[in-house]
Amino acid sequence: MxxxxxxxxxxxxxxxxxxxxxxxxxxxxxxxxxxxxxxxxxxxxxxxxxxxxxxxxxxxxxxxxxxxxxxxxxxxxxxxxxxxxxxxxxxxxxxxxxxxxxxxxxxxxxxxxxxxxxxxxxxxxxxxRNILPIHWKKEVILLSIPDIIYIEREGRKTNIIMCDEEQTVYQKIDDIMNQLPEDLFIRIHHSFIINFDYIRSFSRDKIIMKNGKELPVSRSYKKTAKEKIYHLMDESMV
Structure with missing residues (x-):
């Protein structure tokens, strides 16, 4: 950047x-x-x-x-x-x-x-590394990356769910993922990216976030998501 x-x-x-x-x-x-x-x-x-x-x-x-x-x-x-x-x-x-x-x-x-x-x-x-610039209409909005709980692709829109607000943009979820720190965000589904710091619990097929939202883990992302979660858990306990 x-x-x-x-x-x-x-x-x-x-x-x-x-x-x-x-x-x-x-x-x-x-x-x-x-x-x-x-x-x-x-x-x-x-x-x-x-x-x-x-x-x-x-x-x-x-x-x-x-x-x-x-x-x-x-x-x-x-x-x-x-x-x-x-x-x-x-x-x-x-x-x-x-x-x-x-x-x-x-x-x-x-x-x-x-x-x-x-x-x-x-x-x-x-x-x-703590700022995510997003484009909305003719404005550039700066979002605090640590406050992002998860990101969801819904049709042509991408919803960014944060601690105290929600932002909707038309940027592709893949483009947003490329701007996020790899040591914090995990792709769990074609339509979902999560912030590791906001995971409350997880199982083979779903993840529950600290805000209570239950998100699916798709078959294609199951292995890599699981490996990354355990890797970040190990790092957080060092």
Whole structure:
């Protein structure tokens, strides 16, 4: 999965400087950098459902407050790693209104930028395996993978059953399975994928989940499902 960086800065020279710094310190990573010189560009980016893994945000923009913009981003993309940059230290106390990984005082950009970006990249990799992006209409919805109980294919739809909600998408169940961690999810049927952590009990032909749902184990998946369940049980007891 490609890391998506978004940089927002209303001074073009500094915007270009941040882009170059990102490229210098992202060697070995798969990434895409998108730059905006105003709030409207960022807002359109969000409206289109484009991902934001790392946001580098100037606080004092000519037409907007960067802290308020970051709040909007975090409401839609709660796992985004935010780096604030400002030439005005008086803004420093207010950055704590938003979950962020670093605040850079502009005079110290060259010294602090590598540390800030390293922290944001670490945050990204820690969260990467815990997020499932799904497509619904023109939006990209980010689901918490640990909260998924099971996934069911029903006709042309795929239902994702979670602890506190249910999402329906038109993505194929095979495509979703390919995005899930192999050490957690088990295919038990052509139409069902389960999260090992939510198994209450199992037998030869069925599995009962912790939410009470009884799911069938098909003949074609019986052997591999059983082997994987016992393998994960052994690992969980180490």
């Amino acid at each position: 490609m890391m998506q960086l978004v940089v927002v800065e209303d001074e073009y020279i500094q915007l270009e400087e941040y882009r170059i710094l990102c490229e210098q310190y992202l060697q070995g990573e798969q990434y895409k950098i998108t730059c905006y010189i105003d709030a409207e560009g960022l807002q359109e980016h969000m409206k289109l459902g484009k991902p934001i893994d790392i946001l580098i945000m100037d606080i004092r923009l000519s037409n907007a407050n960067g802290i308020e913009l970051a709040k909007q981003v975090k409401r839609i993309y709660p796992h985004t790693a935010v780096i604030f940059i400002s030439a005005y230290l008086e803004y420093a106390p207010f950055v704590y209104e938003v979950d962020h990984v670093y605040f850079i005082y502009k005079k110290n950009t060259l010294n602090r930028f590598p540390k800030a970006l390293a922290k944001a990249i670490k945050h990204y990799h820690n969260k990467e």
